[in-house]
Amino acid sequence: MINILIALVVLLVIAALVQITRVSELLAEIKNKDVNQVTDDDNKTQGVLFLFIGFGFLVFVVWQMIEWNHLLLPGAASVHGEKIDVLMKFTMTLILVVFFIVTPMLFYFAYKYRGKQSNTAYFLSHNNKLEVIWTVIPTIVLTGVIIFGLKTWDETMNVDTSDANVIEVYSEQFKWTARSSGADNKLGTSNFKLVTAKNALGIDMQDQNSLDDQLLREVHLVVDKPVLLKFRSRDVIHSAFLPHFRVQMNCVPGLLTQFAFTPTKTTKQMKKEEGEDFEYTLLCNKICGAAHYNMQMSFIVETQEEYDAWIASKQTLSQKLLTQK
Amino acid sequence: MSDHHKETFITKYIFSQDHKMIAKQFLITGMMMAVLGMIMSAVFRVQLANPGESSMLYNLLPGSWVNELGALNPDKYLALVTMHGTILVFWVLTAGLSGTFANFLIPLQIGARDMASGFLNMLSYWFFFIATIVLVSSIYVQGGPASGGWTIYPPLSALPQAIPGSGTGMTLWLVSITLFVVGSLLGGLNYIVTILNLRTKGMSMKRLPLTVWALLVTAILGVLSFPVLLSCGLLLIFDRSFGTSFYLSDIIVGGEMLHNMGGSPVLFEHLFWFLGHPEVYIILLPALGIISEVIAVNSRKPIFGYKAMVVSILVIGFLSFIVWGHHMFMTGMNPFLGSVFTFTTLLIAIPSAVKVFNYLATLWRANIRFTPAMLFAIAGVSAFITGGLTGLILGDSALDINVHDTYFVVGHFHIVMGLSAIYGMLAGVYHWFPKMYGKMMNKNLGYLHFWGTFICAYGVFFPMHFLGLAGLPRRYYTNSAFPMFDGLTDINSIITFFALSGAIVQVIFLFNFFYSIFKGTKASQNPWKSNTLEWTTPIERIHGNWPGDLPTVHRWAYDYSKPGAQEDYILQTEPLKEGEEEH
Numbered sequence: 001m002i003n004i005l006i007a008l009v010v011l012l013v014i015a016a017l018v019q020i021t022r023v024s025e026l027l028a029e030i031k032n033k034d035v036n037q038v039t040d041d042d043n044k045t046q047g048v049l050f051l052f053i054g055f056g057f058l059v060f061v062v063w064q065m066i067e068w069n070h071l072l073l074p075g076a077a078s079v080h081g082e083k084i085d086v087l088m089k090f091t092m093t094l095i096l097v098v099f100f101i102v103t104p105m106l107f108y109f110a111y112k113y114r115g116k117q118s119n120t121a122y123f124l125s126h127n128n129k130l131e132v133i134w135t136v137i138p139t140i141v142l143t144g145v146i147i148f149g150l151k152t153w154d155e156t157m158n159v160d161t162s163d164a165n166v167i168e169v170y171s172e173q174f175k176w177t178a179r180s181s182g183a184d185n186k187l188g189t190s191n192f193k194l195v196t197a198k199n200a201l202g203i204d205m206q207d208q209n210s211l212d213d214q215l216l217r218e219v220h221l222v223v224d225k226p227v228l229l230k231f232r233s234r235d236v237i238h239s240a241f242l243p244h245f246r247v248q249m250n251c252v253p254g255l256l257t258q259f260a261f262t263p264t265k266t267t268k269q270m271k272k273e274e275g276e277d278f279e280y281t282l283l284c285n286k287i288c289g290a291a292h293y294n295m296q297m298s299f300i301v302e303t304q305e306e307y308d309a310w311i312a313s314k315q316t317l318s319q320k321l322l323t324q325k
Numbered sequence: 326m327s328d329h330h331k332e333t334f335i336t337k338y339i340f341s342q343d344h345k346m347i348a349k350q351f352l353i354t355g356m357m358m359a360v361l362g363m364i365m366s367a368v369f370r371v372q373l374a375n376p377g378e379s380s381m382l383y384n385l386l387p388g389s390w391v392n393e394l395g396a397l398n399p400d401k402y403l404a405l406v407t408m409h410g411t412i413l414v415f416w417v418l419t420a421g422l423s424g425t426f427a428n429f430l431i432p433l434q435i436g437a438r439d440m441a442s443g444f445l446n447m448l449s450y451w452f453f454f455i456a457t458i459v460l461v462s463s464i465y466v467q468g469g470p471a472s473g474g475w476t477i478y479p480p481l482s483a484l485p486q487a488i489p490g491s492g493t494g495m496t497l498w499l500v501s502i503t504l505f506v507v508g509s510l511l512g513g514l515n516y517i518v519t520i521l522n523l524r525t526k527g528m529s530m531k532r533l534p535l536t537v538w539a540l541l542v543t544a545i546l547g548v549l550s551f552p553v554l555l556s557c558g559l560l561l562i563f564d565r566s567f568g569t570s571f572y573l574s575d576i577i578v579g580g581e582m583l584h585n586m587g588g589s590p591v592l593f594e595h596l597f598w599f600l601g602h603p604e605v606y607i608i609l610l611p612a613l614g615i616i617s618e619v620i621a622v623n624s625r626k627p628i629f630g631y632k633a634m635v636v637s638i639l640v641i642g643f644l645s646f647i648v649w650g651h652h653m654f655m656t657g658m659n660p661f662l663g664s665v666f667t668f669t670t671l672l673i674a675i676p677s678a679v680k681v682f683n684y685l686a687t688l689w690r691a692n693i694r695f696t697p698a699m700l701f702a703i704a705g706v707s708a709f710i711t712g713g714l715t716g717l718i719l720g721d722s723a724l725d726i727n728v729h730d731t732y733f734v735v736g737h738f739h740i741v742m743g744l745s746a747i748y749g750m751l752a753g754v755y756h757w758f759p760k761m762y763g764k765m766m767n768k769n770l771g772y773l774h775f776w777g778t779f780i781c782a783y784g785v786f787f788p789m790h791f792l793g794l795a796g797l798p799r800r801y802y803t804n805s806a807f808p809m810f811d812g813l814t815d816i817n818s819i820i821t822f823f824a825l826s827g828a829i830v831q832v833i834f835l836f837n838f839f840y841s842i843f844k845g846t847k848a849s850q851n852p853w854k855s856n857t858l859e860w861t862t863p864i865e866r867i868h869g870n871w872p873g874d875l876p877t878v879h880r881w882a883y884d885y886s887k888p889g890a891q892e893d894y895i896l897q898t899e900p901l902k903e904g905e906e907e908h
Contacts, residue, residue: 006381010832013832014832014836017770017833017836018836018840021767021769021770021837021840022844024767024769025767025846034846035767035768035769035846036765036766036767036768036846036852037768038694038695038696038768042695042768042772043693043694043695046695046700046772047693047695049776050703053776053779053780054707057780057783060783060784060787061787064787064788064791068788068791068816070812071791071795071812071813071816072791072794072795073727073794073795073796083723084723084724084726084727087721087723087724088718088724088727091717091718091721091724092718094717095714095715095717095718098714099710099711099714102681102685102710103707103710103711105685106684106685106688106703106706106707106710107707109685109688109689109691110688110693110703113624113688113689113690113691113692113693114693114695115625115691115692115693115694115695116692119692120625120692120886120893121624121625121626121690121691121692121885121886121893122626122689122690122691122886123626123627123885123886123887123888124626124627124629124686124689124690125627125629125630125631125883125908126629126630126631126632126633127629127630127686130686131630131633131679131682131683134678134679134682135633135675135678135679138674138675138678138679139675142671142672142674142675145671145717145721146667146668146671149667149671149721149722149723149724150664150667150668152723153660153663153664153667153721153722153723154660154664156723156726157660157663158660172577173487173578192575192576192577192582193582195577195582231657234576234577234578235480235484235487235576235577235578236478236480236481236484236487236578237478237480237481237590239655239730241730241796241798243727243796244796246726246727247726248655248726248727248729248730249655249657250655250656250657252589252590252591252656252657253480253573253574253575253576253590254573254574254575254576254586254587254588254589254590255574255589255590255591255657256657257656257657277808279808279809281807281809283796283798283807284798285729285730285731285798286478286730287403287473287474287478287481287800288481288487289400289403289481289487289488290398290399290400290403290488290802291399292399292403292800292801292802293399293800293801293802293803293804293806294806296806296807
């Protein structure tokens with residue numbers, strides 16, 4: 001029923017449009033005017049509209065920046081993330097300055113130079129000096145942006161991982177599993193051909209390094225200590241996204257990827273700053289199937305003592321094998 | 326011209342070899358696909374604002390897409406997103422935009438009777454048409470249409486076990502895109518040959534209108550990059566159907582261990598984006614060409630810095646081939662490569678900035694006539710500025726880490742390439758409608774359409790940046806599974822409100838378009854007082870464009886308001902007066 005009503009409304013609107021259009025065109029014909037010729041009045045109306053609606057858009061932008069500021073991600077909780085945030089602030093400021101200069105200019109010009117039949121435009125085909133200026137200035141600014149960007153990228157990607165905790169993050173439709181490398185800080189090798197119901201990650205138990213590895217449902221990190229995350233995928237491409245740490249890396253079947261970083265704030269600290277329900281979360285950020293929108297795992301950052309106590313409570317793979325037998 | 330043979334209904338309207346008719350076929354097909362793509366976006370916007378609830382809009386969908394409670398199935402949400410992207414990127418903004426305006430404008434603006442090969446041109450449309458039929462039919466097959474995102478990354482797109490849409494739907498997608506590429510190559514080659522060889526006497530490259538320059542570079546980009554997509558797709562077809570392992574390795578899916586070893590999905594990504602990035606400029610350049618022309622005509626001023634504009638187009642075209650890696654910063658690609666791609670990507674900002682400043686300089690001290698086309702052209706520049714600037718964040722590999730694949734990206738590319746290109750396309754339709762159909766489109770409806778679109782479009786896409794900066798990934802069926810996104814409901818509702826309103830506003834355009842074809846007021850020969858050659862052809866469409874000899878060109882296309890001239894425009898066919906400098 002409601003569908004029919006809506007169809008009727010749409011039909012009526014269209015019919016009204018037809019009538020309005022026809023009437024306006026017929027009226028113009030009587031007055032011997034071409035209704036579709038742009039008049040000085042039109043230019044004035046449209047010019048003024050550009051001024052008002054154009055500036056309305058700028059007001060809308062400012063409103064969003066104020067109103068939604070609290071929804072944005074909090075400051076980075078990792079060493080490299082803080083550097084990224086500095087670069088982000090720099091770039092964002094630059095963008096906003098350019099945006100708030102150039103956009104008003106565009107709308108103002110549209111208003112200011114609205115046409116009149118009696119006016120003539122100023123014939124100006126080029127001006128080499130001006131063009132050199134606005135090629136050189138963006139070039140200089142961009143050189144700065146590029147250098148700053150590459151420096152930050154280099155610092156982000158080249159972290160000293162010699163004393164980092166090694167943790168594997170394994171992705172599959174639609175869940176994450178993690179594996180701690182245990183006391184030896186070395187992950188045992190794995191092979192997808194070894195995957196069974198009991199060995200979901202395909203870990204090679206012949207490898208001595210595997211024996212002290214621990215499977216985890218959530219990942220604990222030690223504050224101020226570097227961690228090296230290694231990623232694998234069982235089926236399709238997933239992407240491990242930890243927005244609070246400014247960390248993202250794809251998990252690709254058949255390929256090993258990794259990301260190293262140092263968390264700087266414990267979960268407790270963040271709860272104090274951001275509210276009690278704060279949680280570091282790992283999301284999937286590469287389309288991976290129907291339940292892509294609900295593929296998550298908790299990360300917890302804590303002190304070394306808390307971490308030691310927690311990890312001691314986790315079974316190693318060799319212990320697990322014993323209990324299974 | 327010996328072409329005054331009798332035209333039957335079929336040779337005139339269906340298997341026409343006249344470039345003007347083929348252009349209209351591309352336009353109408355593109356518009357129908359645009360409506361389809363827009364309806365799809367309306368449907369998934371409703372889901373995003375009211376996750377998991379039923380809606381009467383879902384009645385438009387095949388029954389199996391909706392569960393027994395009336396809610397949209399999550400994998401069909403992905404199907405809608407995928408098809409929306411495919412349709413808009415390829416069908417509307419590639420074929421609909423280039424196909425229409427390259428076909429229509431190239432022969433008319435360079436003074437040619439028709440394309441170099443009318444027959445290949447006709448084939449180009451019909452390959453596109455069959456591709457369209459195949460793509461649309463894929464919506465109705467079992468499992469639904471392709472659902473792995475328009476970028477169809479394997480293994481997701483290769484494995485029906487991973488998502489239902491990767492079954493027959495994906496096969497049809499690949500068949501369809503193969504046909505599409507063939508069609509666009511036939512068209513592209515034709516455009517290049519025509520522009521290089523069939524320019525009329527006096528039409529040197531230095532006198533080409535910027536539309537033609539843009540279309541030329543677009544065609545070259547297409548011819549160089551689409552074959553790579555074709556091979557990329559063919560290898561995927563092999564992986565899917567013949568057991569090869571180009572892209573697949575070490576996979577267990579649905580409890581089954583696949584035999585594939587040694588392939589790499591990253592290879593696919595490289596091949597895909599080697600097309601995918603030039604594709605962005607295949608979409609954008611024709612729109613910028615149209616915008617340049619429309620702004621010059623309606624400013625009654627020459628386009629500022631014609632040479633710089635041409636050089637910018639060429640530089641953008643060149644750079645577009647060496648930046649594809651910026652889509653892949655997070656794939657595990659070597660970080661050093663990331664640095665290289667950051668460098669090349671950010672360079673594109675320079676020619677883009679030059680273009681923007683030249684547009685501003687064109688508007689400075691102009692005598693602007695606000696036709697609906699002009700409104701859309703100015704909005705196109707605005708979108709190019711707004712969306713282009715956020716590219717500085719996404720192109721910077723370090724910053725990309727946290728906004729990659731979030732709504733920030735969705736906001737960015739919908740503004741810079743979606744809106745700029747759509748605005749350019751609409752500007753083109755309003756501007757050349759009198760030439761296409763011999764009628765005028767209604768001006769006041771045009772104004773209404775413009776302001777409705779302008780307001781709604783920024784209302785839809787600007788807030789998306791904030792979703793992205795809050796960390797929200799794209800392609801999520803709902804964000805309610807994560808407590809950290811609880812605050813974003815309002816933004817989603819606002820976006821959906823503007824999206825639905827914006828969709829309804831387009832009805833005004835559709836009505837205006839079809840009404841004007843049949844009942845619009847008659848157009849004069851040169852309604853916008855424009856300089857270019859197409860306005861010297863008779864109002865009645867004839868095969869061969871000019872009844873007598875081809876026109877001879879004596880000047881560039883931008884002699885508007887030239888001091889010493891009687892009128893504020895001088896046709897390109899007007900000889901230079903004694904002592905007059907060319908410009």
